[in-house]
Amino acid sequence: MAGSYLYLAPQLPDAIGIREVEYQTPLRIYSSDEKLMAEYGEKRREPVTFDHLPPMFVQAVLAAEDERFFRHAGVDVKGLARAAVELIRYREIRSGGSTITMQVARNFFLDREQRFLRKFNEIVLAMQIENILTKEQILELYLNKIYLGHRSYGAQAAAKVYYGKDIGELTLPQLAMIAGLPKAPSAYNPITNPERAVQRRNWILGRMLETGAITEEQMEQARQAPVTARYHTSRPEVEGAYVAEMARLAVADIIPGDLYTQGLRVITTVDSKRQEAAVRALREGLHEYDERHGYRGPLAEVDTGSLPALAWPRGDEAEAAPEDEAPQPELARQEEEDQEGLSNDVVAWLDTFKNQPAYGPLRTAVVTEVREDAAAMLLGDGKQAVVNWKDISWARPALRKGYVGEKPKQVADVLKVGNVVYVRPVDDKNGARWRLAQLPQAQSALVSLDPETGALQALQGGYSFAASNFNRAMQGQRQAGSVFKPFVYTAALENGFTPATIINDAPVVYDSSELGKAWRPKGSSGRFYGPTRMREALYRSLNLVSIRILRQVGIEQTMETLKEFGLPYDRFQRDLSLALGSGSLTPLELATAYAMFANGGYRVAPWYIDRIEDRDGHVLWRAPEVLRCDLPCADERARIAAEEATWEQREQLPTLLEREEVSLGNSDNGNEQPPETLQPPPVLAPRTLDPQVAWLMNSMLQDVIKRGTGRQASSLGRKDLAGKTGTTNNHVDAWFSGYAPSLVTTVWVGLDTPTSLGWGEYGGRAALPIWISYMGKALEGVPETSLRQPPGIVSVRIDPKSGLVARSGNGNAIFEYFREDEVPEQESPYNGGSGGSPEQIF
Numbered sequence: 001m002a003g004s005y006l007y008l009a010p011q012l013p014d015a016i017g018i019r020e021v022e023y024q025t026p027l028r029i030y031s032s033d034e035k036l037m038a039e040y041g042e043k044r045r046e047p048v049t050f051d052h053l054p055p056m057f058v059q060a061v062l063a064a065e066d067e068r069f070f071r072h073a074g075v076d077v078k079g080l081a082r083a084a085v086e087l088i089r090y091r092e093i094r095s096g097g098s099t100i101t102m103q104v105a106r107n108f109f110l111d112r113e114q115r116f117l118r119k120f121n122e123i124v125l126a127m128q129i130e131n132i133l134t135k136e137q138i139l140e141l142y143l144n145k146i147y148l149g150h151r152s153y154g155a156q157a158a159a160k161v162y163y164g165k166d167i168g169e170l171t172l173p174q175l176a177m178i179a180g181l182p183k184a185p186s187a188y189n190p191i192t193n194p195e196r197a198v199q200r201r202n203w204i205l206g207r208m209l210e211t212g213a214i215t216e217e218q219m220e221q222a223r224q225a226p227v228t229a230r231y232h233t234s235r236p237e238v239e240g241a242y243v244a245e246m247a248r249l250a251v252a253d254i255i256p257g258d259l260y261t262q263g264l265r266v267i268t269t270v271d272s273k274r275q276e277a278a279v280r281a282l283r284e285g286l287h288e289y290d291e292r293h294g295y296r297g298p299l300a301e302v303d304t305g306s307l308p309a310l311a312w313p314r315g316d317e318a319e320a321a322p323e324d325e326a327p328q329p330e331l332a333r334q335e336e337e338d339q340e341g342l343s344n345d346v347v348a349w350l351d352t353f354k355n356q357p358a359y360g361p362l363r364t365a366v367v368t369e370v371r372e373d374a375a376a377m378l379l380g381d382g383k384q385a386v387v388n389w390k391d392i393s394w395a396r397p398a399l400r401k402g403y404v405g406e407k408p409k410q411v412a413d414v415l416k417v418g419n420v421v422y423v424r425p426v427d428d429k430n431g432a433r434w435r436l437a438q439l440p441q442a443q444s445a446l447v448s449l450d451p452e453t454g455a456l457q458a459l460q461g462g463y464s465f466a467a468s469n470f471n472r473a474m475q476g477q478r479q480a481g482s483v484f485k486p487f488v489y490t491a492a493l494e495n496g497f498t499p500a501t502i503i504n505d506a507p508v509v510y511d512s513s514e515l516g517k518a519w520r521p522k523g524s525s526g527r528f529y530g531p532t533r534m535r536e537a538l539y540r541s542l543n544l545v546s547i548r549i550l551r552q553v554g555i556e557q558t559m560e561t562l563k564e565f566g567l568p569y570d571r572f573q574r575d576l577s578l579a580l581g582s583g584s585l586t587p588l589e590l591a592t593a594y595a596m597f598a599n600g601g602y603r604v605a606p607w608y609i610d611r612i613e614d615r616d617g618h619v620l621w622r623a624p625e626v627l628r629c630d631l632p633c634a635d636e637r638a639r640i641a642a643e644e645a646t647w648e649q650r651e652q653l654p655t656l657l658e659r660e661e662v663s664l665g666n667s668d669n670g671n672e673q674p675p676e677t678l679q680p681p682p683v684l685a686p687r688t689l690d691p692q693v694a695w696l697m698n699s700m701l702q703d704v705i706k707r708g709t710g711r712q713a714s715s716l717g718r719k720d721l722a723g724k725t726g727t728t729n730n731h732v733d734a735w736f737s738g739y740a741p742s743l744v745t746t747v748w749v750g751l752d753t754p755t756s757l758g759w760g761e762y763g764g765r766a767a768l769p770i771w772i773s774y775m776g777k778a779l780e781g782v783p784e785t786s787l788r789q790p791p792g793i794v795s796v797r798i799d800p801k802s803g804l805v806a807r808s809g810n811g812n813a814i815f816e817y818f819r820e821d822e823v824p825e826q827e828s829p830y831n832g833g834s835g836g837s838p839e840q841i842f
Contacts, residue, residue: 024041024043024045024153024261024263025041025043025045025046025047025261025262025263025615026039026040026041026043026044026045026260026261026263027039027040027041027248027251027259027260027262027263027264027266028040028264028265028266029240029243029244029247029248029266029268030265030266030267030268031238031240031267031268031270031271031272031275032267032268032269032270032271032272032610033271033272034267035236035237035238035272036236036237036238037236037237037238037239037240037241037243037244037268037270037275038236038240038241038244038245038248039234039236040248040259040260041260041261043151043153043261044151044152044153044157044160044161044234045144045152045153045154045156045157046154046156046157046160047144047154047156047615048140048143048144048154048155048156048167049140050136050137050139050140052156052167052168053139053140053143053155053167053168054167054168054170054175056172056175056213056214057155057167057170057175057178057179058139059208059211059213059214060175060176060178060179060204060208060213061100061139061143061179061182062100062211063179063204063207063208063210063211063213064179064180064182064183064204064207065100065103065179065182065183066099066100067207067211069099069100069101069135069139070135072099073127073130074099074101074102074123074126074127074129074130075099075101075102075123075126075127098122099126100138100139100142101126101129101130101138102122102123102125102126103142103146103182104126104129104138104141104142104145105122105125105126105129106122107142107145107146143155144156146182147185148161148178148181148182148185149161149181149185149186149189149191150162150189150191150231155167155178158178158181159174159178160232160234161231161232162174162177162178162190162191162229162230162231162232163228163229163232164232164235171222171225172205172214172218172222173201173205173222173223173225174228174229176201176204176205176208176222177190177197177200177201177227177229179204180197180200180201180203180204183200188200190227190229191229191230191231194227194229197227197229198227201223202223205219205222205223206219237272238270238272238275238276239275239276239279239360240268240270240275240279240459240460241465241466241469242459242460242461242462242465242469242471242473243268243270243275243456243459243608244268245465245469245471246459246471246474246608247266247268247608247609248266250608250609251264251266251609251612254612254621255612255620255621262614262615263614263615264612264613264614264615264620265612265613265614265615265617266609266611266612266613267609267610267611267612267613268456268608268609268610269450269455269456269457269607269608269609269610269623270456270457270458270459270608271457271458271778273777273778274448274457274458274774274777274778275457275458275459275460277458277773277774277777277778278446278448278458278459278460278774278778279360279460280773280777281446281770281771281773281774281777282444282445282446282460282463282747282770282774283360283361283463284770284773285444285747285749285766285767285769285770285773286440286442286443286444286463286749287424287437287440288769289440289442289749289757289761289766290438290440290441290442291394291395292404292758293398293402293404293441293758294395294396294397294398294399294403294404294405295394295395295396295397295398295414295436295438296398296438296441297397298415298419298420298421299353299356299364299420299421299422300353300356300420301418301419301420302349302352302353302366302418302419302420303418304417304418307345307348307349307352308345308348310345310346310349310368310369310376310378310384312369312376312386313376313384313385313386342382346378346382347382349366349368349378350378350380350382352366352420353366353380353420354380356380356420357466357467358380358422359439359463359464359466359467360463360464360467361424361425362422362423362424362437362439363379363380363381363422363423363424363434364379364380364420364421364422365377365378365379365380365385365420365421365422365423365434366378366418366419366420366421367415367416367417367418367419367420367421368384368417369417370411370412370415370416370417371411372389372410372411372412373388373389373410373411374386374387374388374389374411375387375392375411375415377421377423377434379423385423385434386434387423387433387434387435387436388433389410389411391426391433391434391435391436392408392411392414392415392436393407393408394436395408395414395436396408402756402757402758402759414436415436421436421437421438422436422437422438422439423435423436423437424437439463439464439467440463441751442749442750442751442757442766443462443463443468443472443749443750443751443752444460444462444463444472444747444748444749444750444767444770445460445461445462445471445472445473445476445587445747445748446458446459446460446473446587446745446746446747446748446770446771446774447459447473447587447588447590447591447745447746448591448743448744448745448746448774448778449591449592449595449604449606449743449744449745450742450743451594451595451596451598451599451604451739451741451742451743451744452599452604452626452628452742453604453607453626453685454592454595454604454605454606454607454626454685455606455607455608455610455626456606456607456608457743457778458745458774458778459473459474459588459608460473461473461474461475461476468752470752472586472587472748472752473586473587473588474586474587474588475586476586476587476748477571477584477585477586478584478585478586478728478733478748478750478754479581479582479583479584479728479729479732479733480581480583480584480585480590480726480728480733480735481580481581481726481727481728481733481735481763482541482543482546482580482581482709482724482725482726482727482735482763483581483590483724483725483726483735483736483737483746483763484578484580484581484583484585484726485538485541485546485579485580485581485724485726486538486594486597486697486700486701486724487558487561487562487565487567487593488546488549488550488553488558488578488579489534489538489546489549489697489700490561490565490689490693490697491549491550491553491557491558491560491561491562492534492549492552492553493693493696493697494561494690494693495553495557496822497534497549497553498534498696498803498816498818498819498822498824499533499534499535499696499699499700499816499817499818500533500534500535500798500803500804500816500818500824501533501534501803502531502532502533502534502802502803503531503532503533503534503537503545503548503549504530504531504532504544504545504548505523505528505529505530505531505532505537505542505544505545506528506530506544507520507522507528507544508520508521508544508547508548510576519576519577521543521544521547521576521580522543522544523542523543523544528544529542531801532545533800533803533816534549534700535700535703535816538700538701538703538704538708538724539700539703539704539706539707539708539709540708540709541708541709541724541725543579543580546579546580547576547579547580549579550576550578550579551576555574555575555576555578558578559572559574564603564688564689565593565596565603565688565689566592566593566603566605566688567583567585567589567593568585568589569583571583571584581726581728587746587747587748588606588746590735590737590746591606591737591744591745591746592604592605592606594723594737594738594739594744594746595739595744596688596689596694597694597697597698597701597722597739597744598698598722598739598740598741598742598743598744598787599628599741600687600691600694600695600787600788600790601687601688601689601690601691601693601694602628602685602686602687602688602689603685603686603687603688603689604626604685605683605685607623607626609621609623610622610623611623614675616674618674618675618677619677620675620677620678621677621678621679622677622678622679623679623680624679624680624681624682624683625679625682625683626682626683626684626685627682627683627684627685628684628685628686628687629684629685629686629687630686630687631686631687631688633684633686691790692790692792692793692819694787695787695789695790695793695817696793696817696819698722698787699817701722701723701724701738702720702721702722704722704723704724704725705721705722705723705738709724709725709762709763709764710723710724710725710736710738710764710768712764712768712769712772713738713768713771713772713775715772716772716775716776716779718740718779718784719784720740720741720784720785720786721738721739721740721775722738722739722740723736723737723738723739723771724736724737724738725762725763725764725767725768726763726767727761727762727763730756731756731757731758731759731760731761731762732750732751732754732755732756732757733748733749733750733754733757734748734749734750734757734761734762734763734765734766734767735747735748735749735763735767736763736764736767736768736770736771738771738775740775740779740782740784740785741785741786741787742779742782742785743775743778743779743782745771745774745775745778747767747768747770747771747774748767749761749766749767749770792819792820793817793818793819793820794817794818794819794820794823795815795816795817796815796816796817796818796823797810797813797814797815797816798813798814798815798816798824799812799813799827800812800813800814802827803816803824804824804825804826804827804828805823805824805825805826805827806826806827807826807827807829810827
């Protein structure tokens with residue numbers, strides 16, 4: 001033995017390396033309050049310390065794998081002798097005689113091929129490891145490294161996969177079940193081979209009795225326990241798959257190497273409360289839109305002739321809808337392992353529709369019985385539910401071109417036994433219940449930013465990432481419609497116009513060389529208001545006024561203003577249709593531009609990664625600080641970079657960063673210092689919009705909420721809201737972009753293939769309700785604030801028809817804001833306060 005040791009030891013890896021082991025752990029993306037949003041990586045592993053492992057679990061593992069672990073020095077001579085006798089007797093290896101220490105040596109340093117030389121190598125390495133580590137450290141390595149089936153590596157990951165709990169929360173029979181997995185994770189798997197798993201579990205319980213770890217009463221009670229294991233996916237704490245994918249791609253540009261095994265933790269700027277509110281508001285808004293346009297029928301129909309009858313569920317048997325729907329796996333299918341404990345009759349029904357996908361809050365169900373005022377359904381998890389008439393009565397049949405048929409009079413007009421449908425949970429003053437649903441055909445995107453820094457607060461790029469991973473918030477370029485008008489009005493204010501300037505809202509015809517014919521733009525209502533103040537024209541969203549403003553200011557001058565907002569002006573048509581929002585923007589681009597109205601004129605860039613940490617919590621990369629500055633900024637180089645950065649450059653992370661390689665280091669080695677944090681230089685947010693112009697535009701956009709197309713938002717009861725609706729030709733795109741001074745949010749609704757949403761689906765009807773629902777939750781507890789009025793702004797009484805300063809006797813006078821050097825002249829005493837100056841009408 002001594003000779004073998006001296007011969008083999010120099011040829012083996014240095015066991016001292018076991019101190020520096022790094023587990024392959026997945027990449028995890030978190031919200032700003034460190035709630036899990038997504039996990040990326042083939043292996044599910046959550047390393048834990050020995051102190052975190054329940055003593056009963058340690059006893060179960062030792063009883064199954066190495067009873068004398070704490071008494072031997074890495075090699076169990078009795079076990080090796082037994083293995084040798086079995087080899088001689090049966091001419092094959094039946095039990096390897098390996099101790100836990102030898103298994104650690106094999107798992108970390110050797111291959112899996114069964115050879116006699118490898119066994120000797122295991123012995124040598126095991127002896128070295130025993131001299132380096134304590135028994136507790138060896139067990140910790142073993143129970144964090146071993147494969148336990150279904151992509152789970154280590155005891156903690158196995159507890160989460162099979163039982164959805166922490167290892168410390170498991171019962172004795174559950175602990176014994178996991179302890180039986182190392183020998184053969186497939187053969188003794190409680191999900192795929194429950195009978196053999198029970199046999200293995202009961203054998204381990206018997207061994208625990210023999211070793212004195214449990215009493216006979218505990219053993220008998222544990223042996224009678226049913227199999228409760230089923231597959232649990234890695235469920236996020238907050239749903240943010242679109243944001244997580246953005247972060248994953250951005251991290252790849254910052255951190256070198258394999259991202260999915262280093263255990264990186266990416267902390268985003270996303271607020272979990274606001275993110276959850278965004279997802280819920282977007283989905284609810286799409287369902288409301290979808291229900292307005294009729295029911296398209298069941299997902300499938302099942303032949304129920306050969307299926308057993310299921311009794312109508314009693315009140316205590318009906319599955320209630322969850323009051324607060326927890327984040328669900330983005331794509332859920334009814335798996336066979338979920339059917340444990342269900343009756344054969346229920347399983348027979350489930351088998352007919354188990355392959356139907358379920359997205360987001362939608363759950364698949366099959367109709368088992370229909371009554372006049374309700375339908376009984378079997379959900380995909382084997383539980384029964386009752387859906388009442390009030391949650392079915394919306395389902396008028398969907399017809400062509402957005403029309404709907406007659407309203408149904410009873411449940412049988414909508415559903416029949418064997419229909420496979422979607423249901424979704426709803427919760428209102430009447431309580432939580434299930435409602436008939438369908439996957440919406442329309443899509444939506446919501447982006448919410450902190451206007452002070454550009455930090456992303458919430459983002460949802462569609463109804464479901466699993467249904468479509470196309471991120472409409474970042475990638476969906478759609479015509480902006482009237483939500484674009486505030487930028488045209490800003491150009492006007494920069495070029496001599498005031499909120500009281502009179503513009504004529506009247507029909508106009510332009511010769512269009514591009515179209516080869518005359519262009520006759522019109523308003524959505526078909527009504528013309530004649531001479532109209534610019535403030536009123538904005539909150540009424542008058543198209544012809546916007547066109548006249550753009551024509552008066554000039555396209556080139558307006559493009560300069562768009563450049564100030566950081567908008568991608570190179571993509572826009574250089575004609576008068578620009579006034580109506582013919583240019584295409586993404587919701588993220590639009591929200592970022594609107595942030596300038598909310599913050600007083602500072603151009604911020606959107607960002608969404610706050611920091612990147614290694615597995616030990618050391619910060620590898622931290623986002624650059626955002627510094628607001630008035631041009632010219634102190635740092636000339638940074639000022640030029642901030643002014644000249646294109647939109648594409650600002651989208652990339654790290655923003656304005658001269659690329660440096662990040663070394664992950666090895667923080668497990670006590671002799672090395674933690675890796676140094678890389679933080680790029682500060683990013684400047686230059687003021688590119690005059691604060692007086694920004695304040696006047698904010699004032700005008702507040703009127704859109706108070707008395708214009710966005711007045712439905714007044715239901716939030718706040719006085720600090722501002723925004724603008726937008727709808728494109730033929731109701732193809734519906735928008736609302738608005739803000740409070742502390743939060744800016746943009747919502748888009750449309751179909752992925754540009755098609756009409758249907759008559760009447762304006763931005764105020766399709767998009768604004770989503771914005772209201774989200775902002776109501778997002779601004780809870782946030783006090784009302786107002787944009788600080790800059791010096792040089794004065795309030796003057798004017799005549800509302802002429803826009804001129806009102807005479808003292810004018811009873812119709814209203815207050816309006818102006819820059820000091822742009823206060824209009826006083827109205828003529830001869831027009832009675834009803835006329836207008838020809839010089840002011842365009």
